[in-house]
Amino acid sequence: MVKYFSNSTDIRSTWDHVVSAFWQRYPNPFSTHVLTEDVVYREVTADHRLLSRRLLTKTNRLPRWAERFFPSGMSRSVYIIEDSIVDPVTRSLTTYTWNLNHTTLMSVEERCVFQESGEQPASTQLKREAWISSSVYGFSRPIQEFGLARFKSNQVKAMKGLEYALSNLHGMYTAAAVKGEKCKGKGLLGPRPTS
Amino acid sequence: MNSVGEGCTDLKREYDQCFNRWFAEKFLKGDRSGDPCTETFRKYQHCVQKAIKEKDIPIDGVEFMGPNKDKPES
Numbered sequence: 001m002v003k004y005f006s007n008s009t010d011i012r013s014t015w016d017h018v019v020s021a022f023w024q025r026y027p028n029p030f031s032t033h034v035l036t037e038d039v040v041y042r043e044v045t046a047d048h049r050l051l052s053r054r055l056l057t058k059t060n061r062l063p064r065w066a067e068r069f070f071p072s073g074m075s076r077s078v079y080i081i082e083d084s085i086v087d088p089v090t091r092s093l094t095t096y097t098w099n100l101n102h103t104t105l106m107s108v109e110e111r112c113v114f115q116e117s118g119e120q121p122a123s124t125q126l127k128r129e130a131w132i133s134s135s136v137y138g139f140s141r142p143i144q145e146f147g148l149a150r151f152k153s154n155q156v157k158a159m160k161g162l163e164y165a166l167s168n169l170h171g172m173y174t175a176a177a178v179k180g181e182k183c184k185g186k187g188l189l190g191p192r193p194t195s
Numbered sequence: 196m197n198s199v200g201e202g203c204t205d206l207k208r209e210y211d212q213c214f215n216r217w218f219a220e221k222f223l224k225g226d227r228s229g230d231p232c233t234e235t236f237r238k239y240q241h242c243v244q245k246a247i248k249e250k251d252i253p254i255d256g257v258e259f260m261g262p263n264k265d266k267p268e269s
Contacts, residue, residue, distance in 0.1 A: 023214070038203075100254065111263060
């Protein structure tokens with residue numbers, strides 16, 4: 001049994017800025033749970049797409065009741081792979097992220113597509129989907145529910161982190177374009193996702 | 196941001212700086228003239244791949260976007 005989640009949101013920044021910010025979003029004030037970040041593979045294909053793999057380690061914060069499923073001595077960190085394809089021709093960034101370990105306890109897979117919005121040139125649509133499952137005998141349902149709740153809360157942090165990286169980038173571009181003038185970054189995200 | 200290999204963080208930062216510049220100024224603009232970051236990437240990878248083996252991180256042989264294959268189109 002797998003829990004499925006999806007939502008769409010509009011980011012009020014150009015696709016170029018969003019994709020650049022995507023590589024620079026760690027660290028940010030909302031990512032204290034992300035311990036390390038490494039690019040472990042990168043390739044530009046013949047058709048000019050950029051393939052990348054990032055390895056992340058994150059802390060694994062569990063509620064008390066779930067700690068019993070963790071034999072002491074087991075590594076507390078979660079290893080996560082994030083594979084991505086940047087296609088500057090179709091103006092899309094597709095990412096696929098999943099955890100490598102602790103998969104019996106919980107497996108979380110997430111697919112994101114950042115697409116340049118055709119209607120408003122200065123915005124980017126993000127469609128996010130997740131599949132959450134647990135194989136712990138007799139407890140898969142509460143664990144999946146917990147997983148989904150934590151996923152939603154992490155996505156709020158992820159968007160805040162991306163917004164933070166975007167305002168840093170905007171600050172750099174604006175400072176270069178408008179010498180000497182201070183420009184405060186305003187909220188760059190569009191309306192809240194409905195889901 | 197730190198690398199998973201404690202001694203690799205400086206190499207990682209040097210590579211990241213090179214990549215971010217190349218990405219915004221060349222790649223996104225369709226400029227296909229060489230990649231100025233190959234050397235710094237090589238040094239960084241040498242370090243981080245060693246750390247990955249030492250820590251037994253099970254990343255070897257994991258297919259690119261593997262789990263995406265059994266999912267419906269977005």
